[in-house]
Amino acid sequence: MKISIRRSRRAAIAVALGSVLALTATACGDDGSGTGGDKGDEGSGKGKIVFWDNNGGVRTDIWKEIIADFQKANPDIKVEYVGIASTEYQSKVDTAIQGGGLPDVGGVGAAMLAGFSAQKALEPLDDRLAKSSLNGKLNKDMVASLKAAGGGDGTLYSVPTSANNGVLYYRTDLFEKAGLDEPTTWDKFYEAAAKLTNAKKNQFGYTIRGGAGSIAQALDAMYGQSGITSFWNGDKTTVNDPKNVAALEKYAALYKKDTPAADLNNDFTKMVAQWDSGTIGMLNHNLGSYQDHVKALGVEKFRGIPQPIGASGKRVQVSNPVDGLGVFKASKNKDAAWKFIEFATSHAENSKFNKAAGQVPSNNEAAGDAWVSEAEPTKLAAAALTDSSTTIVQLPYYLPDWNTISKADNEPNFQKVLLGDLSAKDFLNTMADQLNKAQAEWKEQNG
Numbered sequence: 001m002k003i004s005i006r007r008s009r010r011a012a013i014a015v016a017l018g019s020v021l022a023l024t025a026t027a028c029g030d031d032g033s034g035t036g037g038d039k040g041d042e043g044s045g046k047g048k049i050v051f052w053d054n055n056g057g058v059r060t061d062i063w064k065e066i067i068a069d070f071q072k073a074n075p076d077i078k079v080e081y082v083g084i085a086s087t088e089y090q091s092k093v094d095t096a097i098q099g100g101g102l103p104d105v106g107g108v109g110a111a112m113l114a115g116f117s118a119q120k121a122l123e124p125l126d127d128r129l130a131k132s133s134l135n136g137k138l139n140k141d142m143v144a145s146l147k148a149a150g151g152g153d154g155t156l157y158s159v160p161t162s163a164n165n166g167v168l169y170y171r172t173d174l175f176e177k178a179g180l181d182e183p184t185t186w187d188k189f190y191e192a193a194a195k196l197t198n199a200k201k202n203q204f205g206y207t208i209r210g211g212a213g214s215i216a217q218a219l220d221a222m223y224g225q226s227g228i229t230s231f232w233n234g235d236k237t238t239v240n241d242p243k244n245v246a247a248l249e250k251y252a253a254l255y256k257k258d259t260p261a262a263d264l265n266n267d268f269t270k271m272v273a274q275w276d277s278g279t280i281g282m283l284n285h286n287l288g289s290y291q292d293h294v295k296a297l298g299v300e301k302f303r304g305i306p307q308p309i310g311a312s313g314k315r316v317q318v319s320n321p322v323d324g325l326g327v328f329k330a331s332k333n334k335d336a337a338w339k340f341i342e343f344a345t346s347h348a349e350n351s352k353f354n355k356a357a358g359q360v361p362s363n364n365e366a367a368g369d370a371w372v373s374e375a376e377p378t379k380l381a382a383a384a385l386t387d388s389s390t391t392i393v394q395l396p397y398y399l400p401d402w403n404t405i406s407k408a409d410n411e412p413n414f415q416k417v418l419l420g421d422l423s424a425k426d427f428l429n430t431m432a433d434q435l436n437k438a439q440a441e442w443k444e445q446n447g
Helices: 008-027 060-073 086-099 112-118 125-130 140-151 172-178 188-197 214-226 242-252 260-265 268-276 287-297 335-346 347-357 370-374 376-384 411-419 424-446
Strands: 047-053 077-083 106-107 157-162 166-172 203-208 280-286 301-304 315-318 321-326 390-393
Touching: 047 060, 047 086, 047 214, 047 411, 060 268, 060 347, 086 112, 106 335, 106 411, 112 140, 112 321, 140 157, 157 260, 157 347, 166 287, 166 376, 172 188, 188 203, 203 268, 214 242, 214 280, 214 315, 214 411, 242 321, 242 411, 260 268, 260 315, 260 411, 268 287, 280 287, 287 347, 287 376, 301 411, 321 335, 335 347, 335 370, 370 376, 376 390, 411 424
Parallel strands: 047 077, 047 106, 203 280, 315 390
Antiparallel strands: 106 321, 157 321, 166 280, 166 301
16 A cells, blocks of 8 residues: 655655754663664563653653653663653654654654554554453543544554543633623623723733644634534535634634734643733633643632534534554564553553543543542533533544644644735635545545
């Protein structure tokens, strides 16, 4: 089967080669990684393994706790931790696939999974999971999501650690002072965004994500308002449906009117920090920032609720990628790498990780722990993922080109939309053309 990687991805790989060489040097240990294309080896199940964290900095502390627990339970295995920022992770892995230096084990979420598996970089994990103590203990929907994202052949290349969900955080104190209803509908959301804005006092109703990661948030706002419940209509994407175009026009018009001008370049870290400073009414993010808000504001000043309901009376939101852990095929110690995954997704450790991250655990026993119901946004998000009031629009994570299309190819164009230099219609038509071509290519390759 011929595997085709987009020109833009190849270019990104070439640019990233130099920057990843330092990581490559540290990633190769005594029992460490082989080169791209290496089939690797089961290894002794002892010695050193290298772990690449796909959200370094944000999750470094909790992963170091889990690694310490693992090494205490497995004194014959040493885990070398390498934290990589989420915005750099794909290029680091892509470069290592081409030039060598892959880790033994690393974060492999749904959004990046198809691209890595298309390059034959990941070890199939179905048989290992079937023989594992984890078998039957992981959330079936999360497992199914990662299987679907792997490229279409139904193979499991990543074991789920957690699921995220879109959350609308709002300042209960500011809403109460302004006499506003909870923003449970999109109409109430826009009303609050306008009423809470006083630019002269540096007060704004909303903070919009204009920097890295902007496309997923924009898609959530589009489909949430339009009520369109499928990403595809036959072989054509619905992103540029007139209802979605109108929704994006309304959403993008918030910029600089009811949002700070700095939002143009804000990734999630800056956006969250800005909201936590206390002068902005609403923030769309996910469960991962909940603890940051608690530390900054206290639980009494804000709530985190599922995305607003549209005009149809139904809640529609796009799928958040399931995160997980994968074994890289080049690993010379796959047995030890699998032991680490098995340990990290066990009841106690998966609960510890997701409590720190504020996300929905993949381990069913962990999902039943008390903290899940005590953290209100997590409890509400878990319900929204399973009850009949919410329709999830499944994003095409299975496309090897998805991550490139939804990031490098279109984030700069979305900024042009915010600035008024590009129409929402032209922006979405361009994105639709890229998606339709990627879908056609994928279908040709996968029959």
